[in-house]
Amino acid sequence: MKYIEPHAHMVSRTTADYEAMALAGCKVISEPAFWAGYDRSSEQGFHDYFSLLTGFEPQRAAKFGIKHFTWMCINPKEAEDVGLANAVIDLIPEFLKRDNVLGIGEIGLNKNSRNELEVLERHIDLADQHDQLILVHTPHLEDKLKGTRLIIDALKNFSNITTDRVIIDHVEEHTVGMVKDAGFWAGMTLYPESKLTARRAIDILEKFGTDKIWMNSACDWGVSEPLATPKAARMMAQRGHSEEMLDKVFYQNPKEFMSQNSKFTI
Numbered sequence: 001m002k003y004i005e006p007h008a009h010m011v012s013r014t015t016a017d018y019e020a021m022a023l024a025g026c027k028v029i030s031e032p033a034f035w036a037g038y039d040r041s042s043e044q045g046f047h048d049y050f051s052l053l054t055g056f057e058p059q060r061a062a063k064f065g066i067k068h069f070t071w072m073c074i075n076p077k078e079a080e081d082v083g084l085a086n087a088v089i090d091l092i093p094e095f096l097k098r099d100n101v102l103g104i105g106e107i108g109l110n111k112n113s114r115n116e117l118e119v120l121e122r123h124i125d126l127a128d129q130h131d132q133l134i135l136v137h138t139p140h141l142e143d144k145l146k147g148t149r150l151i152i153d154a155l156k157n158f159s160n161i162t163t164d165r166v167i168i169d170h171v172e173e174h175t176v177g178m179v180k181d182a183g184f185w186a187g188m189t190l191y192p193e194s195k196l197t198a199r200r201a202i203d204i205l206e207k208f209g210t211d212k213i214w215m216n217s218a219c220d221w222g223v224s225e226p227l228a229t230p231k232a233a234r235m236m237a238q239r240g241h242s243e244e245m246l247d248k249v250f251y252q253n254p255k256e257f258m259s260q261n262s263k264f265t266i
């Protein structure tokens with residue numbers, strides 16, 4: 001089955017992972033900017049990371065026949081220092097011109113702090129000014145419900161940002177309805193230990209339908225599984241879902257969302 005992995009942190013992954021994903025049918029990977037496994041001490045550290053995401057990582061993916069796209073931001077986990085965040089945000093416009101950059105992400109909230117919210121609003125403003133797609137990270141566990149509400153409110157304050165051009169990722173049972181009712185795209189992240197299992201994600205699809213939703217593996221530095229996405233597709237097939245439905249969730253939907261940026265081609 002051909003599929004798109006719409007959210008994967010490949011800088012944390014080996015070539016063996018790229019090979020396994022290619023063998024499983026992966027055609028495209030999209031990699032939001034996030035934490036790099038350590039806190040960066042200056043904006044220069046982010047400049048180097050953005051250069052890697054727009055230079056070396058697409059070359060690494062190409063060796064396995066996979067197209068690599070990316071998203072630019074300072075992630076909420078490192079956004080508590082507003083001075084640093086502003087310096088990083090000032091670097092981003094230059095990178096938005098690169099061939100494999102699809103938009104601003106993954107922005108959002110981590111601990112729902114006032115500083116994180118201020119940095120989130122600056123990112124949304126940046127997306128607004130440069131007419132960019134947005135990929136949103138929502139907080140973990142007990143902070144998720146409140147954080148998702150705060151993020152939706154922040155997005156709604158920008159009248160030019162249309163819901164079709166924003167995906168809110170890491171939704172779970174208690175937040176997917178809120179995201180879909182507000183008109184945004186929703187992402188479901190499959191993790192062995194936290195966030196969603198494939199079984200829970202498929203339950204959600206069966207309840208909420210397959211429009212404007214995708215699944216991803218995130219596969220970062222923690223316990224995670226780069227093949228979580230195709231494994232969920234196999235479980236969906238075992239539960240009797242049609243090939244057309246699998247193609248919609250794992251290929252057509254991410255293609256439809258990301259194709260809103262004309263740089264996205266397969």
Ligand SMILES: [Zn+2]
Binds near residue numbers: 007009034
């Ligand atoms: Zn991520």
